[in-house]
Amino acid sequence: MRSIDIHAHVTPQSYISAMKENRVWHSLQPEPLDMEPQLEWTPDQRIQDMNSLGVDVQVASTGAQFYNYGRDADVIAAMHRECNDEVHQMTIDHPDRFKGLAQIPMQDVDKAIAELDRCVNQLGMVGAMIDDKVNGKTFDEPEFLPLWKAAEQMGAVFLIHQGGGTLVGPRSGNYHLPNTIGNLVDRAVTFASFVMGGVMDACPDLKICLAHGGGYTCYGVGRMDRSWDVGRLPQIPQPPSAYLNRFYYDCLTHSESALRMLIDMAGIDRVVFGTDWPFDMQIDWPVSWVLGLKSLTQDEKEAILYKNLEKLLGIEDLA
Amino acid sequence: MRSIDIHAHSTPQCFQRAVLAGNDWHGMTSADGELFNPRNAWTPEQRIADMNSLGVDIQVVSTSPGFYQYDKDVAVTTAIARDSNDEIRQMTMDYPDRLAGLAIIPMQDAAAAVAELDRAVNQLGLKGAMIGDQVNGKTFDEPEFFPVWKAAEQMGALIFIHQGGQTIGAERQPRYHVRNTVGNPSDRAVTFAAFTFGGIMDKCPDLKVILAHGGGYACFGIGRMDRGWQVRSEARVNINRPPSEYLGRFYYDCLTHSEPALRMLIDYVGIERVVLGTDWPADLRIDWPVSWVMGLASLTLEEKEAILWKNLENMLGL
Numbered sequence: 001m002r003s004i005d006i007h008a009h010v011t012p013q014s015y016i017s018a019m020k021e022n023r024v025w026h027s028l029q030p031e032p033l034d035m036e037p038q039l040e041w042t043p044d045q046r047i048q049d050m051n052s053l054g055v056d057v058q059v060a061s062t063g064a065q066f067y068n069y070g071r072d073a074d075v076i077a078a079m080h081r082e083c084n085d086e087v088h089q090m091t092i093d094h095p096d097r098f099k100g101l102a103q104i105p106m107q108d109v110d111k112a113i114a115e116l117d118r119c120v121n122q123l124g125m126v127g128a129m130i131d132d133k134v135n136g137k138t139f140d141e142p143e144f145l146p147l148w149k150a151a152e153q154m155g156a157v158f159l160i161h162q163g164g165g166t167l168v169g170p171r172s173g174n175y176h177l178p179n180t181i182g183n184l185v186d187r188a189v190t191f192a193s194f195v196m197g198g199v200m201d202a203c204p205d206l207k208i209c210l211a212h213g214g215g216y217t218c219y220g221v222g223r224m225d226r227s228w229d230v231g232r233l234p235q236i237p238q239p240p241s242a243y244l245n246r247f248y249y250d251c252l253t254h255s256e257s258a259l260r261m262l263i264d265m266a267g268i269d270r271v272v273f274g275t276d277w278p279f280d281m282q283i284d285w286p287v288s289w290v291l292g293l294k295s296l297t298q299d300e301k302e303a304i305l306y307k308n309l310e311k312l313l314g315i316e317d318l319a
Numbered sequence: 320m321r322s323i324d325i326h327a328h329s330t331p332q333c334f335q336r337a338v339l340a341g342n343d344w345h346g347m348t349s350a351d352g353e354l355f356n357p358r359n360a361w362t363p364e365q366r367i368a369d370m371n372s373l374g375v376d377i378q379v380v381s382t383s384p385g386f387y388q389y390d391k392d393v394a395v396t397t398a399i400a401r402d403s404n405d406e407i408r409q410m411t412m413d414y415p416d417r418l419a420g421l422a423i424i425p426m427q428d429a430a431a432a433v434a435e436l437d438r439a440v441n442q443l444g445l446k447g448a449m450i451g452d453q454v455n456g457k458t459f460d461e462p463e464f465f466p467v468w469k470a471a472e473q474m475g476a477l478i479f480i481h482q483g484g485q486t487i488g489a490e491r492q493p494r495y496h497v498r499n500t501v502g503n504p505s506d507r508a509v510t511f512a513a514f515t516f517g518g519i520m521d522k523c524p525d526l527k528v529i530l531a532h533g534g535g536y537a538c539f540g541i542g543r544m545d546r547g548w549q550v551r552s553e554a555r556v557n558i559n560r561p562p563s564e565y566l567g568r569f570y571y572d573c574l575t576h577s578e579p580a581l582r583m584l585i586d587y588v589g590i591e592r593v594v595l596g597t598d599w600p601a602d603l604r605i606d607w608p609v610s611w612v613m614g615l616a617s618l619t620l621e622e623k624e625a626i627l628w629k630n631l632e633n634m635l636g637l
Contacts, residue, residue, distance in 0.1 A: 138492050167487050171509050172458050175516035175554045180547035184540050185505045189492050196495035212543075216504065219539035222577025223500045223532075223603065230602045232496045255542025257586070261579055280550040281543070 001054075002306040003287050004099075004315070006159060007211055007250045007274030008058040011039040012066070012086045026079035027071055038278035039063070043090050047097055049278075054287035056306070058277065059313065060087050061101040061129040064163035069134045073108035080105055080115055088123040099315060100125040101159055106134040109143055113150045120154045126313045127157030127207070131164070132186040139190065140197020148203045157248075157312060161211040162186045179281060187215025192224060195243045196233055207312065209248035211274060213258065218244060218265040241265070248312060250274025251290065251304050252283060260295045268300050272308045320374075321628035322609050323637060325479065326531055326572045326596030327378040329366075330359040331386070331406045345399045351385050358600035359383075363410050367417055369599075374609035376628070377637060378599065380407055381421040381449040384483035389427045389454050396425035400435050408443040419637060420445040421479055426454040429463055433470040440476045446635050447477030447527070451484065452506040459510060460517025460557075468519055472526045477634070481531040482506045499603065507535025512544060515565040518557030527634065528568075531596060533575040538566060538587040563587075570634070572596025573612065573626050574605065582617045590622050594630045 018025035019033050033040075038049065050058060062083040068076045080103040087100035102119035104112040119125040128151075137143075151158060166182025167189065187210050194200055194208065210217065224240040227233055233240070245267045252274045253259045263271050273290065276282040283289050290301055310316045330352045337344035338352070353359055361369070370378060382403040388396045400423045407420035422439035424432040432448075439445040448471075457463070471478050486502025487509065507530050514520055514528060530537065545561040548554040558565075566588045574596045575581045585593055595612065598604040605611050612623050631637065 133491055136491065140494070167491055167505070168509060170490070171453060171456070171487055171506075172460075172513060174458075174460065175512060175556075176547040176551040177509060177512050177516070177544075180543045180554075181505070181508050181512060181536070181540060184536065184543065185487060185501065185508075188501045188505075189488050189497060192495060192497050192501055193492055196497070216501070216508075216536040216540060219577070219580050219583070220501060220504050220536060222575055222580055223504065226576045226603050227496045227500045232602075253542055254546045255539075257583060258539055258542055261539070261583060264579065281546055 001287065001291065001302065003055050003273055004057040004059065004306045004309040005055050005275050005277065005286070006059045006209060006272050006309060007161070007252060008060055008277040009039070009063040009279070010060045010087055010090070011035060011063055012083050014082055014086060016040060026082070027075045036278050036280075043094060043098070047094060050097065053285065055275070057097055057099060057315070059099045059101055059126060059309070060090060061159060061161070062087060062103050064129070064131065064161055066103055067106070067131050067163040069105070069107045069131065073105050073111055076107070077105045077111045077115060084115070084119050084123060084125065088119075088125065091124065099313060101157075102128040104128045104130065106130055109147050112147055116147070116151060116156055117154065120156045127151065127159065129159040129161050132160060132162050132190045138193040138197070140193040140199060145199070145202065148199055148206050152203045152206045155207070155314070157207045157209055159209045159211055160187065160190050183212050184215030187212055188217045188220055191217040191247065192240070195240050196236060198235055200243050200246050201236065207248065209250065209272065211250050211252065213251060213253040213262050214247065214249040214266070218262050219258070221265070245270055248272055248308070252276055254283070256293050256295055259293070263296070263300065268303050269308060271304050272312065273305050320609065320613065320624065322375050322595055323377040323379065323628045323631040323635075324375050324597050324599065324608070325379045325529060325594050325631060326481075326574060327380055327599040328383040328601070329380045329407065329410070330354070330383050331403050332362075333402055333406055334386075335360060345395050345402070346391065347386075347388070347399070353383065353385060356600060356602070363414060363418070367414060370417065373607065375597070377417055377419060379419045379421055379446060379631070379635070380410060381479060381481070382407060382423045384449070384451060384481055386423055387426070387451050387483040389425070389451065393425050393428040393431050396427065397431050397435060400424055404435070404439045404443060404445065407445065411444065419635065421477070422448040424448045424450065426450055426464070426467070429466045432467050436467070436470060436476055437474065440474045447471065447479060449479040449481050452480060452482050452510045458513040460513040460519065465519070465522075468523045468526050472523045475527070477527045477529055479529045479531060480507065480510050503532050504535030507532055508537045508540055511535075511537035511569065512562065515562045516554060516558060520565050520568045521558060527570065529570040529572065529594065531572050531574065533573060533580065533584050534569065534571040534588075538584050539580070541566060541587065567592060570594055570630075574598055576605070578615050578617060581615070585618070585622060590625050591630055593626050594634075595627050
């Protein structure tokens with residue numbers, strides 16, 4: 001069975017070298033590296049691990065710690081170019097094993113569009129990974145609309161993935177809850193922002209993949225619908241649930257019944273394979289996990305593991 | 320079919336009389352109490368007429384969360400709670416076969432909260448208390464709240480969890496009512512986690528906690544909490560079992576606004592743990608709650624009976 005993983009991270013070797021050599025790297029001060037050992041692996045070591053996991057293709061994204069939307073836009077645009085060039089090199093060296101998602105400087109929409117354009121149209125990347133918020137702003141803010149329009153025109157995919165603190169942190173920093181609950185709250189708020197802010201109506205061909213199974217979105221959409229029913233969302237022509245199948249979702253639910261509900265509510269053509277390699281919250285044996293799910297048909301497993309992403313990313317030719 | 324609603328609110332008449340006469344009421348004014356909703360002004364007689372039309376036999380009435388007022392001086396909050404609880408008590412005396420009550424208690428001071436809970440349960444005959452998901456930013460795993468849980472356990476009092484004040488999500492997205500539609504269920508998931516990961520449910524084996532709004536995202540999101548427990552030592556400081564094993568220790572109202580969500584909740588927590596809750600008279604209530612439950616194709620008749628009245632009858636001794 002083929003498999004293509006939309007949710008797999010990279011730490012740039014140029015960053016690792018700078019830190020080890022005690023050098024400033026695009027305004028980041030040198031500090032001791034504190035990260036998963038796999039993130040220091042070479043592409044060849046990464047491919048060995050992919051082989052052991054049964055993952056054919058990783059759509060690699062530079063990790064969320066490199067968003068840096070709070071820093072100077074020119075400095076971070078340069079940082080992101082270096083990140084993206086490195087991911088691009090992986091895809092050139094191993095074209096049948098890697099595709100790439102870009103980093104783009106969201107604090108400056110013009111610069112974000114320029115880098116997305118370079119990555120998609122010059123480097124052959126498939127889109128960009130971005131945070132749930134940009135310096136406190138959500139994606140319904142009008143300043144971001146040119147980016148969505150540009151991405152729509154390019155056919156670029158956005159993978160939405162939190163960075164920095166989530167919404168749960170201010171309430172509780174205990175028990176890993178900022179991750180285990182916070183990531184999923186962040187994603188539901190991002191779904192709501194795109195839908196209720198009218199972005200999905202304004203951009204009918206925009207391709208957005210919500211990481212972590214879209215968080216609490218599908219389970220919680222009934223309450224969002226109720227607020228539409230009672231007239232609290234006059235700006236959108238349909239209830240929020242009608243927009244569920246406008247998004248893509250990775251399968252990273254850590255729960256078979258949650259994944260089943262996601263498929264039933266969003267549609268099997270909207271759920272893709274995502275593992276969060278190589279973090280501790282990843283799916284340990286992701287291909288085996290999907291193949292072993294009793295409540296999914298073989299056709300559904302194939303759709304998730306590779307068919308949907310082949311189609312979405314236009315990479316049928318990699319097979 | 321009998322029906323008992325655990326999630327139904329009241330805006331105290333004593334508050335309304337004072338603020339509509341232009342006076343303040345323990346520092347609260349007509350800007351409080353959601354008086355824009357006409358149902359909040361209804362008398363108990365009007366409430367019961369509406370219950371009749373909805374097919375609801377008994378409401379377990381709670382004073383609205385706007386009256387928590389945990390950030391005020393504890394003497395003020397206690398006075399608000401006492402007046403509110405006395406009024407709920409009077410409603411239950413006037414209509415003993417139609418109305419039961421939940422107290423509000425001054426959670427910013429555990430000793431004062433225990434005292435008012437004791438008065439409400441043991442003198443006024445209320446069934447327990449409704450409290451927020453947080454008290455001035457503190458979650459319920461904080462040791463200062465522990466005496467409340469122990470006292471409630473001893474009294475057999477219910478603790479009904481319902482957000483008040485700012486929810487999770489509101490600071491980032493203030494538009495589109497997201498503070499309610501995403502915020503309420505997010506708050507509830509964190510409260511489930513605070514009680515569970517904080518070790519409260521192990522230390523208080525007989526504590527009865529009901530999570531409003533179907534427990535929010537607790538059951539759907541439990542897989543990621545379990546994964547966090549498996550790989551992160553900080554998630555295991557107080558508990559030796561994964562959080563999913565605690566789902567069946569809580570009660571949940573059925574206010575999911577989604578049949579598949581309610582079905583998943585039942586499958587995760589057990590049918591004996593899900594009870595009728597409607598959020599009367601808020602706009603995000605279930606419009607025809609008994610009809611809605613009765614019409615759910617994925618539930619058996621026994622499951623509908625358990626939710627509509629049997630579980631609460633057992634729990635409350637009604």
